[in-house]
Amino acid sequence: MLIDISELFSNKKTRKKIQLDLEKEKFFYDNEFIGFSKPVKLDLLLKPDGDEIELTGNIETELLLACSRCLETFSYSIHIELNERLSKTLKSEDEDIIFIEDDRLDLNEIVENNIISILPIKKLCNKNCKGLCHQCGINLNHSTCKCEFDDVDPRLAKLKNLFSTD
Template identity: 80%
Template sequence: MVIDVSELFSNKKMRKKIQLDLEKDEFFYDNEFIQFSKPVKLDLILKPSGDEVDLIGSMETELLLTCSRCLEVFPHSINIQLNEKMSKTLKSEDEDIIFINDDRLDLDEIIENNIISMLPIKRICNKDCKGLCQHCGINLNQSACKCAIDDVDPRLAKLKEVFLTD
């Protein structure tokens, strides 16, 4: 969604309040699709501050992530407090300022960047997740496998044979 912010740069006393529910499907990040299970609720205030415009507010949504251990999809709630600075002039020394081109602010980019910064590094459905069996691939959270656990380093396999013979 794109918002026109031209009046904020021209009228320094003006404020713009934005409250909306944004329907989003998914976006691609780090070789996977991040899906939304709920609309993104935005409650924003845009106000001028010198040559810049401050964006202050909150964002709330729920994502569908894939567990790193069991590969099951699980819901993950996101609640982010936003505090962004925007400018029409490109300043190389400050990378935290969002450059606005043609007086149009792209909310999708701000939403996606803030969600990416809040994503867990290791996505786990719950702290007790057992994951998948390394041999047969069964989900150990749903059932137990009958695999014989015989992890022997191939370099030591001959030594094991010595202890097995009588």
């Protein structure tokens, strides 16, 4: 969703308040889809600050993520406090400033970039997730399998005979 912010660059006393529910289905990041179970609630304030525009506010939504251990989808609530700086001029020394072209602000890009920045490295449905059996693939959170785990590194197989009581 693009927002016209040309009046903020021309009139330094103008402020723009944006409150809306952004309907998003999903976006692709890091070889997986990040889904949304609720609309993205945006509460933003844009105000001029010299040659730049200061964007403050918050983003609130609920994501649908795939668990890193068991691959099941789970809900992940987020609340992000925003504090961004926008500019029409490209400044190479300050990488934290968002460059604005054609006096339009892309809210989708800001939402996605901020969500990506707070995603956990390891996405777990719960901290005690048992994951999947690496032999039969059954979800160990729901049932147990009858696979025998005799995993011995082939490089250390001879040592196993050393400790056998045969």
